[in-house]
Amino acid sequence: MFACIYIPNFSVAAAFRAEPDLQARVLAIFEGKPPLEKIIATNEQAKNIGITPGITKAQAELCPELALRPRSALQESSAHAALLDCAQSFSPCVEDAACDTALLDLRGMASLFGSLTKISHAISDRASALGLQANVAVASNPDVSFLAARGFPGITIIPAGKEAEKLSSLPVEVLFGERLDGEEKKSANALVETLSRWGIRNLRALAALPEVSLTERLGQQGLRLQQLARGSVSRTLVPVEAPMVFEEAIELEHPIVLLEPLAFLLNRLLDQLCARLASRALCTQELRLTLDLSTYTGMDDEYENIGIPSESNVGNNEILQQPNRMWEQSPLAMWGQPPSPALSGVEGAVRRSEAPLACWPQTKFTRKLSLPLPMLDPKVFLKLLQLDLNAHPPGAPIIKIHLAAEPARPRSAQGGLFLPPAPEPEKLELTLARIAGIVGEQRVGALELLDTHHPEGFRMRRFVAEVARKVPRKKTPDAEEAQSTVTALRRFRPPLRVNVTLENGKPTRVSCAKRKDVQGDVLWKAGPWRFSGDWWDREAWSRDEWDLALRNGEAISFYRLVHDLLSGMWFLEGTYD
Amino acid sequence: MSSAVGSTSAALGRPFLFDDVAESGGAPVPAAFARSGKAAAVAEDLKKPAGKQSGIEIIRSTINDQKSTIPLTSASRLEIRPAPEMVSSGISALDRLTGGLPRGCLTEICGPASSGRTSVMLAALAAATRRGEFCAFLDASDALDPYSVAAAGVDLDRFLWVRCGDKTLPARKQLHADFKHYRFAQSESSQSEYRLEQVLRATDLLLESGGFGLIILDLADVPPQSARRIPLTTWFRFRRAVEHKPTILLAIEQQSIVGSCSSLLLQLGTPDRYNNAASQFAAAKWRKTAAHGASRGLQSEPEQAREGRKRSILSEKSREPRTDNTLTDLWTDSKCSPTHAHLLSGLRIHVEQIRSRLDRKPAHSVRFETTTEWAGSNRKQITQLPNYKITK
Numbered sequence: 029m030f031a032c033i034y035i036p037n038f039s040v041a042a043a044f045r046a047e048p049d050l051q052a053r054v055l056a057i058f059e060g061k062p063p064l065e066k067i068i069a070t071n072e073q074a075k076n077i078g079i080t081p082g083i084t085k086a087q088a089e090l091c092p093e094l095a096l097r098p099r100s101a102l103q104e105s106s107a108h109a110a111l112l113d114c115a116q117s118f119s120p121c122v123e124d125a126a127c128d129t130a131l132l133d134l135r136g137m138a139s140l141f142g143s144l145t146k147i148s149h150a151i152s153d154r155a156s157a158l159g160l161q162a163n164v165a166v167a168s169n170p171d172v173s174f175l176a177a178r179g180f181p182g183i184t185i186i187p188a189g190k191e192a193e194k195l196s197s198l199p200v201e202v203l204f205g206e207r208l209d210g211e212e213k214k215s216a217n218a219l220v221e222t223l224s225r226w227g228i229r230n231l232r233a234l235a236a237l238p239e240v241s242l243t244e245r246l247g248q249q250g251l252r253l254q255q256l257a258r259g260s261v262s263r264t265l266v267p268v269e270a271p272m273v274f275e276e277a278i279e280l281e282h283p284i285v286l287l288e289p290l291a292f293l294l295n296r297l298l299d300q301l302c303a304r305l306a307s308r309a310l311c312t313q314e315l316r317l318t319l320d321l322s323t324y325t326g327m328d329d330e331y332e333n334i335g336i337p338s339e340s341n342v343g344n345n346e347i348l349q350q351p352n353r354m355w356e357q358s359p360l361a362m363w364g365q366p367p368s369p370a371l372s373g374v375e376g377a378v379r380r381s382e383a384p385l386a387c388w389p390q391t392k393f394t395r396k397l398s399l400p401l402p403m404l405d406p407k408v409f410l411k412l413l414q415l416d417l418n419a420h421p422p423g424a425p426i427i428k429i430h431l432a433a434e435p436a437r438p439r440s441a442q443g444g445l446f447l448p449p450a451p452e453p454e455k456l457e458l459t460l461a462r463i464a465g466i467v468g469e470q471r472v473g474a475l476e477l478l479d480t481h482h483p484e485g486f487r488m489r490r491f492v493a494e495v496a497r498k499v500p501r502k503k504t505p506d507a508e509e510a511q512s513t514v515t516a517l518r519r520f521r522p523p524l525r526v527n528v529t530l531e532n533g534k535p536t537r538v539s540c541a542k543r544k545d546v547q548g549d550v551l552w553k554a555g556p557w558r559f560s561g562d563w564w565d566r567e568a569w570s571r572d573e574w575d576l577a578l579r580n581g582e583a584i585s586f587y588r589l590v591h592d593l594l595s596g597m598w599f600l601e602g603t604y605d
Numbered sequence: 606m607s608s609a610v611g612s613t614s615a616a617l618g619r620p621f622l623f624d625d626v627a628e629s630g631g632a633p634v635p636a637a638f639a640r641s642g643k644a645a646a647v648a649e650d651l652k653k654p655a656g657k658q659s660g661i662e663i664i665r666s667t668i669n670d671q672k673s674t675i676p677l678t679s680a681s682r683l684e685i686r687p688a689p690e691m692v693s694s695g696i697s698a699l700d701r702l703t704g705g706l707p708r709g710c711l712t713e714i715c716g717p718a719s720s721g722r723t724s725v726m727l728a729a730l731a732a733a734t735r736r737g738e739f740c741a742f743l744d745a746s747d748a749l750d751p752y753s754v755a756a757a758g759v760d761l762d763r764f765l766w767v768r769c770g771d772k773t774l775p776a777r778k779q780l781h782a783d784f785k786h787y788r789f790a791q792s793e794s795s796q797s798e799y800r801l802e803q804v805l806r807a808t809d810l811l812l813e814s815g816g817f818g819l820i821i822l823d824l825a826d827v828p829p830q831s832a833r834r835i836p837l838t839t840w841f842r843f844r845r846a847v848e849h850k851p852t853i854l855l856a857i858e859q860q861s862i863v864g865s866c867s868s869l870l871l872q873l874g875t876p877d878r879y880n881n882a883a884s885q886f887a888a889a890k891w892r893k894t895a896a897h898g899a900s901r902g903l904q905s906e907p908e909q910a911r912e913g914r915k916r917s918i919l920s921e922k923s924r925e926p927r928t929d930n931t932l933t934d935l936w937t938d939s940k941c942s943p944t945h946a947h948l949l950s951g952l953r954i955h956v957e958q959i960r961s962r963l964d965r966k967p968a969h970s971v972r973f974e975t976t977t978e979w980a981g982s983n984r985k986q987i988t989q990l991p992n993y994k995i996t997k
Contacts, residue, residue: 448737449851451816459814463767463807471768472807475751475761486751491765493739493816513696515952515975516723516753518746518825585719586952602750604952604977605723605825 029134029144030170030265033115033151034163034177035107038128039069042107043097045159045300046278050095058085059099068099102277102430110158110304112270117307118151123170123265126205129177131170133265148183158303167191172259175231178202191259196232203231203253219246219253231257274312275432276300283322283425290426291414297431298406298413305435311402312433315409319393320428393422400492401453402436408454415461419469451493460491481561482569483601515604517588523599528589535589538578538600546587546600548580556591570594575604688963689868692853695732696725698973699871702958706853707868710962711844715858716873721954722825722857724975725873727757729855730819734760738818741765741811745797745804746826765817769803770796797831805839812846812854820847822856829860840866861959870960951976 035041039057044050056079057069065085074080079088088094108127115122118141121133134147141147148164155162165176168188172195176184179198186194200223204216228234235257242250255261276297284290294317305312395416403409439453451459463472473488524546529537539547555574562568574589586604591597691705706712706729716722733740740763742749747768755761804822811820824832844866847854856863861870957970 448739448818449816450739451814455814456816459810460765462810466806467767467769467803471747473766475754475764475766477751477755477761488766488768492762513724513728513973513975514753514757515721515977516727516757517750518723518748519750521747583717585717602748603718605719605721 029166029168030173031118031132031134031148031151031164031166032125032170032173032177033111033130033132033155034165034174035111035128035155035160036163036178036181037069037071038107039099039104040071041128041160042100042103044161045107045110046100046103046296047097048159048296050097053095054079054091054093055095055097056088057097057099058088060085065098097281098279100279102279106276106300107160109270109273109275110160110300111155111162112268113304113307114151114155114158114160114162116270117154117309118147121265121267122270124268124270125174129174131174131265133267134166144185145183148185152183154307158307159300167259169259169262170265171256171261171263175202175256175259192232192235192257195257195259196230196235198231200228200230200234200253200257203256219249222246272308272310272435273432274301274304274435275430277428277430279428280426283427285425287414287417290417290429291410293429294413294431295406295410297429298409301431301433302404302406302409305404305433308435309438310435311404311438313399313402313436314434315397315399315413316432316434317395317397317413318430318432319422319426320430321391321393321422321424322427391424393424393426395420399457400490401494402439403454403457404438405454408458411458412461415458415465419465453493456491456493481559483559517602518605519602520600523590523601526589526598526600528591528598535574535576535598538576538587538589538598540600545580545583546578546585548578550576551579551584552577555589560593568594573601690851691963692736693732694725695728695730696973698971699725699728699956702956702969702971703869703871703961704963706855707963708851708853709848710868711840711847711854711856711863711866712869712871713856713858713861713863713867714871714873715861717859718825719952720874721952721956721975722873723753723823724757724952724954725871725956726821726823726855726857727753727759729853730754730764730821731758731760733819733853734758734763736818737763739763739765739816740819740821741767741817742821742823743767743769743804743807743811744823745769745800746823748823748826767804767807767811769807770800797827798834801827801831801835805835808843809846812843812852815850815852817852819853819855822854824862825857825859827858829858829862832858832860832862835862837864837866840864867960868962869958872957872959874955 040055043055043057054073054077055071056067056074058065059068060066063086067079067081067083067085067088069081070079074094077091079091079094085096088096104127111128111130112122112124115130115132119132119134119137123131125131134144137147138144141150144166148166151164152162155164163177163181163184165173165180165184165186167173167176167186168191172186172191175195175198176186179195179202184194201220204220223234228237234254237254239251239254242254246253252261278293278297280293284293301312395413397409397412397416460472470488472491474491476487476489478485478487524540524542526538526540526546528535534550535553536550537548538550553574553576555576556572557574558570558572560568560570563570570593572591572593574591575586576589577584577586588601588604590599590601592599689707689709691703691707693700694703694706714722714725730740730742735758740759742764744767747770749766749768754764801824804824808820808822811817840863843854856867861867861872863870951974953972953974955970955972
């Protein structure tokens, strides 16, 4: 058995999927170059008030309650990808019949999903979850299911042997696709007109025509149409491997400048992405957000108003400062900071064209959200994106949002009853992102030592809480304790610059101008120990280290004193505690 | 008396018991009831073997009949606060003193600089990661030394380090605006107070996130006058957040600031700081390195010990008799002062248990010694260096 999933009125369905609020409104989709835009698709409510495809946009605009949307290739491609995802979630053998139609082979699926009725309803429900209202038809051959899905709304199940009977009531127009272009459309219209002149209105009449006479008049094409009408054509599917591309996009009519409406749209995109990933039993480990930023026009006029010299009579440095001045007066200041020509951070980037900055040409703002583990929670993703955008605002009005997810297999680790507690990955990621917003991005994470003797030879890396990552080493308790009770050093960051009194080359008194508690006579000292490194590099270092006890009043503390041999200065690097 | 016993038990987290159970043949006799005239009659009933249960019922019904008294609740029905699970601090001497660190509680370790707070903290950290737990360290002063962490045996994969105090953070104004429940944040705060804000906010988030076995707030370098401005409600909130969770919340400070919110308070260093520092100084063992080639460097440990004792005896003869080295002796005796060829190989840490809600014993203390990472067998036990592949 074969099933066909058909999305009627595909352009409108794609617009509904991107903007679910439109379902309650009168909607028309237009296409073309201004001022010659024409309506190409409308919903039922628009048809009821007389707005039909073919009229111009100017005519349609006379209706005040009408919502007009341009045809969006992005939205349609996303809807098509969602359709294929829906089909792939039920069968590995899927044919991409058209942008609005998918055929799938259901042989062997009964043991997994139940009867054909159950499968049909499950397909319909899955399509609804992906934001698509689909017609589903099940039949013994692909073409019959294709025609039934196009002709009958809802769910249709045609038992084997009753194909002709079920299809008989359908009009002959279902034999031809709705979205034909050019010569195909002309020939299809000619055939329909010919059949109409013969009085052939439905498939029953077409199926009853004598084959030879029909072939003499319409050729092989006529014979093929008759076989389709009889439901007697049998063919194999041409399976397609749906690309693992999970992308959603929204083009905005008006640019948005605040985080709240952006979060609202991101939430919708994330819901759609996660539903698509879930239908393929996948998660994601990387999200890429691309924002198209608006071109700012009329800036020169405003420069004159606020007294900033024009581009012609200022140097390059002043030109670079102009957007910042504008920023302070624009509503975009709500984003927190002006757009910087070179965005800090490795993951983010703003690509600008070669036009001068003062004109704010259209730019693309990209952020990449890398996750330590595969996840599939739209709320977590939304919060992470919000935190990231708070830290790295795009800096200009947004006119297009593009969100892509890199698919990954879901993690299969299972927690044990007797394992120590570990943070939940989703919660931990959110927590770390929030803490990074408080203390800074590079100041939270796990510690990684570098293979160097440099005193600050470490770096921060991402903290990942994986329970089964590493088995703790087994040691004897005594050895563990001996290792644990190590005299620790507390570092001063940055090191404290001190004045040192020397006797015979040894420090006898230390005083620090910044901190009065760090000064006194040297009671005890040990050293010097000489360290140096990176002599082949610009950041060469060479130093003598002393361990000493300082007496300041009644308090005695142990410090590490460093003499920088390159600069000749003395520093207190830390205290033993 | 009964009520007093009950409240004390509640404070200690023990089961509620009536002390006079045995005296009255197994049934508690409240004081209010004992003063009434029916006490003698009931006591007669209680003495009867068969009437033991009926006596309790009589007492309960009698007291409940009196409108002026509070209805009696059976001791078995009172909620019992379970004693917290104690886990090792990584130092056996400290474990013997306190029984370990309590889970689901706030523990406070305070002491002056160079008293060994960080060493104790790293030992607890290493013990927690050895148990396979994830730990978080909130560093208010960004003072953690990574080599000390690695030398203490901390599993770096299970160790989250939050470094506070980034002055260049652009969101500082926003931080102040959002963080109104900390009073000092509303005004222009100093750097230490700004760091405190970051630490407290990050602690809130980590406690809310859960899953960590040990969370450490390092306020050791925050001036006490700033640390004392943390509202007590913040500590109550932390204690409440960590309660009934398998998390140890450990605060490192110069002076105790948590108050009654902490279940365990450890003071490092004796109240007499002069003598404490002197004892630390005496315990700052030094060892001569062979690389420097001095004659004492060739001596064995017992020889050095003998020599040390000789000096001690000499000093005893020349000065007043004493039982331990003092700072003055060591300082003024130039022979005792080590030369540059010696190493600081360890510190003696003195820990006193000031307060414990879990064990109402009088304050007692313990001493133990630490070793530096370069001393003896512990020299450079840093095993978690990255692996490099050699490619041709």
